[in-house]
Amino acid sequence: MTAVPLVHRDGDIVLGVDLGTTAAKATAYRMGGLGGAVALAAHEYALQQPLPDRQIQDPETIIGAAQGAMRRVIAEVGSENVAALACSTAMHGLIGLDADERPLTELITWADSRATDQARSLIESGAARNLHRRSGTPVHPMSPLVKLMWFAEQEPELCRKVRWWLDLKGWLLWNLTGQIATDLSCASGTGLLDLSTRTWRPASLDLAGVTLEQLPPIVPTTAVLPLGPVPARAIGLPTGLPVIAGAGDGPLGNLGTGALDPGVGGLSLGTSGALRTVVDEPDVDAEGRLFCYALTDDAWVVGGAISNGGIIGRWILDLVGFRDDAELANLAERVPAGAEGLVMIPMLLAERAPLWDPSLHGSLLGLRRFHGRPHLARAAIEGVALQMSAIADSLNEFGPLSSIRATGGVFRSALWGQVLAAVLNIPLHVISGAGGSALGAAALGVLGLGKAGSLKEALLLLDPHAMDSDEPVPVDLRDVQTYQGVRASIGELVAEQARIAKMFEPAGRRVRGC
Template structure:
């Protein structure tokens, strides 16, 4: 049997076809537009997600007998606000995870309602990307549109709704809405009241590996699929990627270097970072996790290569970097503001430490190291919450760089495991569909059967010592520049 994982990303939807033994049969990607109608805003048309998903499905399943496809699961960009009216029409373009328009709403929630109160309701404080502040923004700035809302959902859940008719979400993705009581896995009546919405506007909650329905017969017929193709609830992109790297169970870690960057630490029980620098979310395996999120990770290197150096020779640029742990140039990777641990949408990128002898390679190195140092910032927040790590899996586009792997291993002083097959949220989505279809009894069982480690990058004591000194300098930079960012 075959299973499909749909990774609904920010720039494209990536579809993966996998056998139940984990062998990948095909991968297809379809891009769509990202709109920036005002500085700091980020929007997309949900209809584009659906249209491009159907387009990709046609090519994806062309390599197998469509009747052998048994399930579909999702991993998707988190936090986006998708609002539908009584006729299931999209009311306005989806407001995405990296949209920064909600500064006033975040301030209202964290300062007037109070961080302690909001965290008590949900396990988290408000961040600019979360869904609840966007609902408040829409209520204040688009009252006529807000009055038409009958359904509120997240991006991947819009796909599930269009494909199955099930108005659903999963606990991992819902955790990032700031509407879920994460500890008790139910909608927070207090947060709903604050946002001026009712529970019947919100989807039914499921575990990520649970079946929410079946592919609509008319869609199944159009692709020559059978009528009992299971639709799994799926997960937020980071939880789905964690499943795809086998980061399930207790005390496991996954570092992601995608458009954004995350450190994802699993736990058997719900716990909150007392400083709220990390997110306390539900995990796709039915348990919980702490997660730090930086808004710009591999996207920093893409910006540097594409926009500044005007080159697509990523590998060649990194080959010019010969000496690690001694670079005197620093880069602050806050190109879209920053979430963990600073929660500062006004933060911006910066180079510091250049002189007349600074080379192109040193600045490229600073970009890569800046992302790694910011990952260390998130790890330090986790350590302050009592987390101790010896190793981590790694995934995302940036994780394909051996140089970046080495930097992460030595700056965090942990072993970095590289998975044999790294297909991110799409792979995790397909694995969740297998569990929903009862091919595996649990997410852990599926991960044990499918995920393996290709190689490990070990920290080197001398390099760890050099990078420790560099990191202690790096960690002073944001606090020094914080007031300047506010003025800018």
């Protein structure tokens, strides 16, 4: 392969490219500007479910969406003003490529639960806890390690044809630069990394049935690679423009919302959700309930992710025949905190934190005849908030959370923030102007270009107000008291519901957690 020299630009714009679960976003930030995005574009794509336990996407469609979003933004800001691209992607995806770097598989997303049996086997054998301690990634069907075990068992013929196993970041970098690589952050979410050495762990590779030669080299999150000639033409930028490898969208969410200080949690709530805090060194909690992923080599993010976030609201909307989140909130506001005794365990997808048990099913508990659509809507929002509170409890091992900086589409409806603030009982600041993962990626881009000496400095160079916050979401103390009662019993309710669900599981059949 011919090396492409880097083209250093005097432009003052860094373009954050963020590939999420359902959309590719490109957002332009000006270094030394007044703050916030100067241009943005998004192209959506579908999360496909061909089978109950499959959640997949077409890799080429994702790249097409990313190029489309970048083209629109570049046309608006002018290619001569762009100094670099910086990358963010959803974590835990898996794509197999052949010897010509063409996809042999779909993108197997974080939400895919086909590897439930492999995850259960690791848990029951006792191997899961050690894998979590060594890699920072809890054992779960989302984990690429567990997905690879499934492929080795179920698709051995396909596996023999795979030259490269990549995550979504590796796929994006290949399409932007022509180089096979992934970043330390996304590598730390595969279950295959050794936290102590920051390299692929041989024992985990053996377990997954892959060789070191099939995995991409790991580069720092601030690594700079040159934009290749073909993608350069496709998006309207010069060949060789710096492409900063970036990180996973979760850790970048903390950076983009300014949740960097000790005791400050970064909460993101979109299709899925997460609550995380930044620590100096990789570490895992005693109970094995939290992940540990890299932001940079000396900034790590510990926390927990839920699979069932805003997707629960969309499911309710479909169920009751309503159209948008505003209507969901309007419904939910008709009933008081606690939904008059109706409790939802929101586990429609294989759930992650804090129990990491993909076999758990969702349920409605306490259902009575007088409960209607408003109760269902309220219970759904409260159920998501209660899952977040369980993560907050686990994070106390790393020091109590003094405040939370929250971002996500659901917060367009004030009720989501009010419920979360009352359930968590921690000052909650909704960061309405936050760029989230895209801004975090752009900040890493600034760091990679050598324009700043620290994460905070890089963030503030793009947005001087990024660490500011409005007043916390107001809460009603009566709501806090109501939710404290439910919160105290939710663990027992989940355990009992799981026990009952197993009683109705057909003999000889394992629940697939979907």
